[in-house]
Amino acid sequence: MKTIAAAIVVLLSASAAHAQDRKFQIALGSYAVANAADLATTLSALKCGGVMEANPVLAPFASHPVALTAVKGGLTLGTMVLLWKLHKEHPKAAFYLSVAGAAATSVAAVHNARLMRGR
DSSP states (O other): OHHHHHHHHHHHTSSOOOHHHHHHHHHHHHHHHHHHHHHHHHHHHHHHSSOOOOOTTTGGGTTOHHHHHHHHHHHHHHHHHHHHHHHHHOHHHHHHHHHHHHHHHHHHHHHHHHHHHTO
């Protein structure tokens, strides 16, 4: 999670940006926060037991919280870097992909929270 927080600080502290750049930075920050929420709720749900990681890429690491955190953080950071690079040539596409990623990941975090509440 420290990696994600560091990425947010670096990406959001870029030089003064136009309104479109600022919207993208907010969307990208939202993507990072949604992934942190997904990770936190996933780890909590796994700790409670009776649930499994649904993401086939992350499932092999579900029984190892440190590895799961490292892989999830790396994938999140890698995606953010790719979105940042995409933004230079295709700002609208990068913005909408960031928003879609944040929304989808938020749905996963809410799902995890609901699973825990039912226990």
